[in-house]
Amino acid sequence: MQKFRIDHIDCASCANKIEKALQKMPSVEYACVNFNTNILEVQTTDIESVKKKIKSLEPNSLLTKLYSQDFTQQRLGHEDFIHETHCDNPKQIHSTQKLQTKKTHRENPIRSEAILLALLLSGFLIAIVILYSSSLESFLNGLDIIYNISFSSQIFTLLPESLQKDISFSKVIAYILMILLYIIAGIPIFQAVYNNLKNRIIFDENLLMFIATFAAFCIGEISEAVAVMLFFRIGEFLESLALNRSKKSISNLLEIMPxxxxxxxxxxxxxxxxxxxxxxxxxxxxxxxxxxxxxxxxxxxxxxKIPSxxxxxxxxxxxxxxxxxxxxxxxxxxxxxxxxxxxxxxxxxxxxxxxQKFTDSQIAKIKEIVEKASSSKSKTQRIITQFAEIYTPIMFFVALVVAIIPPIVLGQIGQEPQWHEWIYRALVVLMVSCPCALVLSVPLGYFAALGVASQKGVLIKGSEYLEALAKLQNIVFDKTGTLTQGVFTIREILCFHNLTQDELLQLCVCAERFSNHPIATSLLDVAQHIDTHECDIQKHKEYKGKGVMVNCLGNSILVGNISLMEENKINLEAFYTYSESQDSNLLLESSSIVHIAKNGIYVGAILINDILKEDAKEAINQMRNLGINPLAILSGDNKNNVAYIAKELGITQFYAHLLPTQKAQVLQNLMDNHDAQAEKVGKIDSNKCNNKTTETHARGMPPHKVCAFVGDGINDSVVLASADIGISVGSQNSHNDISKESADIILTTPSLMGIIRVIQIARKIRMLSWQNIFFVLTVKLLIILLGIVGIANMWIAVFGDVGVALITLLNALRVMRIK
The missing domain is CATH 2.70.150.10 (Calcium-transporting ATPase, cytoplasmic transduction domain A)
Structure with a gap:
């Protein structure tokens, strides 16, 4: 797979055109053009033919090869970016020659385009003044020296007949100026039309614009034809500014690469x-x-910047x-x-x-996720793209019908055909047949939303998850590391069979040293102060959601929850005797319990405590304010501890002692609107869950509600993948490879408030997208109807195309205002 940056691609339709053309090439296995990031990904056996194809479609495009995972841009030699600075003491370094890379410095086209458009607009206003100012017309007509030149009569014959009747020297100057303005303003359009026709691409905005303005010239509407071309060019420029602003949020993120x-x-x-x-x-x-x-x-x-x-x-x-x-x-x-x-x-x-190597660093993975997310499309975007493909051809033929059928019908019934009038009306219809307002505003709104979310520490793996978040109704949580801090403190150490506390901790160190679970990490941190023997692990087996078993120095050690002990037939009488005492009730209720057995004998337990995150209650309350139901807690911890956390947060349903696969089963029941039998009990029978699922579907339950699962990414991969939306919460001490997580959304910080922010962003962009869709379709339909009945003119049609596109773009960018 090769990656290229494509510069000077100014619209989404251009990107789609290149992508479709490349996909049809026999030497190309895969091609994807991401207009949001201007990135081309292509898998081909003939890259030169790919470059030639792109050049034929977009002659002004500029292709630059990007870094792959292991090679630098264009695979520059090592000497191209190594420079030495000798110094005995690094603190005395005051300056170092900066890295020199072979980058092409291109002139910024924005300023030159703005100056050109200002000159064209000034020329157009001068021509309008000449045409419609009687005093200036009289002055210019008095200068009839040039007017009497013999070849002037030949020039007038080139003008439409409707203009030759009332010709004057001032109008000649105005029309010549307008023709020049039309040609200069339309150069990009003419080039695009030529390239498209050469590549057999017919229905696009450039051809429609050319046909509409050229036809307007032919029927004598010169000033309107020039105005349409000029304001279309100005609108394209303003749209490009809005596009750059929408891309800024993500481009800033991608530019933080050291x-x-x-x-x-x-x-x-x-x-x-x-x-x-x-x-x-x-x-x-x-x-x-x-x-x-x-x-x-x-x-x-x-x-x-930190380089890695x-x-x-x-x-x-x-x-x-x-x-x-x-x-x-x-x-x-x-x-x-x-x-x-x-x-x-x-x-x-x-x-x-x-x-970590740079390619394995968090920032490299973040960049990869953001780039992939920006190339994905939501359901709304896909619908708009499909609609745009049929909308333009349909409107083209509607305009053709308006131009031909009414004059023929009028001629058949003996009335004046009025060809000029109906052709003009057809041109108005043709002008609003471009779907740019939808094709641009909806995808770029979602793109801007992805950028805003990333700036707030939330990585979303695709626009479709933003759309799903906007419909979110239920949310289910893991407990440890998600609702709680995941940093455990020891509240009590219970020792039996004459073991000391240090000896019990030593057994834990042997068993948990290879585990990355938060409980294991905390126990290892606590045990740092004791002198442990040198472990010689001959066998290590981890039971997901239960604990671990190891053989160390000939001893079989079990460390885990009560289920692991019962499965291995460990006698827990000593623990049950302790739990029956009155003083232990409150302690056991709010603690997680780690049981330890050595050589088949129960030797003790460690009671640990995990406290709620500081913002957990606030986040849960804000979710309720947003109309989202914090449905349940799914945990592998003991029932009493899970019940304690659920009570603190006001969550009525909780499920304890769950394995990862059982979490997925319970979640599926909750997503299907089942009331699982395990509610508030703490154990679950997977067979009952499966049977109940079948029965409920047979009865016809209420429709599926969008449900998210929030976990810390440790032992939650199965349930994260099972949810409609999987949300992984970051950990301050976690350096997991975020690209391999099963989550659809990744919070880079432990705070649950990131969920609130991303829900607000998702709802905002969904509302703005539907506002834009309704506004565009309503305005275009209204202008089409008014154009057909003869009320709307081409000036209004220009607004219906360029003006509406600009308004919808600016409206979509309102998502960037979310604090």
Whole structure:
């Protein structure tokens, strides 16, 4: 797969045209043009023919090969972006030559286009004044020296007959000026029409514009023809400005990719007098981050971006993480802290040890997700695209019917055919037959929404999930790490069979050392202070949702929940005796319990506590205010602890002691509007769930409600994939590969408020999209009807095309105002 950036592609129809043409080529296996990011992805055996095809379709387009996963742009040689700066002390580095890449510096066309359009508009106004100002007309007619030149009569014969009757020198000047304005303003249109006809592409806005304006010339409506062409060109320019603004939110995110890394190296400098090597001299090489390897040490100066994920080995500072996490408050970091690529160093120089290759870093994965999301289409977008393909041809033939049928009918009944009048009316219909307002505003509205969400620390893997979020009715939560902080503290250690607390913790360390579950991580952190023996793990088996079993130094160790103990027939009499005591009731009710057995004998339990996230209650309340029902909590924890959290948040349904597959079964029942038998009981019979599903569908239950599941991504992959919308909550200590998560939406921070923000964005863009669809169809239909009856003219038709497109674009951009 090869990636290219296509510059000078100014409309979505151009991108679709290129994509369809490439897909028809026999040498092309796959082709996708993402207009939102101007990225072409193509799988082909003949890239040169692909380039030629694009050039034939869009001669002004410019193709630039992009980085692949492992190679730099155009696979530049290593020497092209390595520069050395020698220094004994990195703190004394004051300046370093910046990375030089082979980029083509192109002139910004916006300013030159604005100047040209201003001159064209001024010329048009002058021509209008000449035509309709009687005093100026008299003055110019008095200058009849040129008017009496013999060849002037030949010039007049080129004009339509309707204009030759009342010709004057002033009008000749005005019409010549208008013809020049028409040609200059229409050059891009004429070129596009020529290229499209050459490639057998007929029904597009350029051909329609050319036919409408040329026909207007032929029937003597010169000023209106020029006005239509000029204002169409101005409208295209204003649309491009609006497009650039809509792309800004995501382009800013994609531009945070670091471009330079100061890599530490040591050089051996020869002593010329003694002919022997001296001490190693520290140097810093400026290289592209893609060449960094795990274990490399880099210098990050103030104002620079962290080049790759790593750990701080020297220095302390503050980092700007807003573009990655959405958090505007700078984050304080010190030695030993993990840092992410793309964050900006704000206060002091840092030395960082690279922990991930650049291509495996979080920022690289974020970029990949955003690019893929921007190329996906929601259901509304797909409908609009299909509608646009049939709308233009239909309206073209409607205009043809309006131009031909009424004059013929009038002639048959003995009346004046009025060809001029009906052709003019047909041109009005033709002018509003372009669906650009819909084709542009709906996709770019969703694109802008994806960008706004990413700036707020929410990564959405496609527009379709935004559309689903707007319809969200129910939401189901995991508990540990999602509603709670996922950082456990030990409340009580119960020891039996003469084991000490340290010995019990030592058994946990042996069993949990290879697990990434939050409970395991917390237990390992707590046990850091004890002296543990050197573990010799001969066997390790993890039971998802239950615990682990290991063999260490000849001992069989079980660590997990009560289900794991019962399955292995461990006698829990000592624990039950403790649980019956009055003092233990409250403690057991609000604690998670980790049971430990050694060589088939129950030796103790560790009671741990996980507290609610600070914003959990506020987020749940705001969901209710938005009309979303926090339906249930699904957890593998014990019933008492899950009930305690559910009561704190006011969630009435909860399911405990669930394995990941059982979570998916319960979720499916909830999504199908079933009242699962396991409600508030804590265990679930999967057979009952399956039977009940069949019965309920047979009875014909209420329609399916859109349901989201929110989890922390650990052991939740099955249920995240089963939900209508899977939402993964980030963890402060998590460095999971986010590209491999089963979630459709990823919160890069632990805060649940990100869910509220993305729901608001989804509902906003859905409302704006339907506003635009209704507005466009209503205005166009009204202008078509008014044009057919002779009320609307071509000036109004210009508004119906360009003006409406601009209004809908600006309306779609209102999604960017969400705070």
């Amino acid at each position: 471009e330079i890394a100061h890599k530490k190296q040591f050089l051996t400098i020869q002593d010329s007098q003694n002919n022997r090597g001296s001490d190693n001299k520290q140097t810093w090489q400026d290289i592209h981050p893609r060449f960094l390897q795990q274990g490399d040490e880099v210098l990050v100066k103030v104002g620079e 994920d790593g750990i701080i080995i020297r220095g302390q500072s503050h980092l700007d993480t807003q573009m990655i996490s959405g958090e505007s408050k700078p984050m304080s970091v010190k030695e030993g802290d993990n840092v992410l690529a793309g964050t900006i160093n704000l206060s002091q120089a840092l030395e960082v040890k690279v922990s």
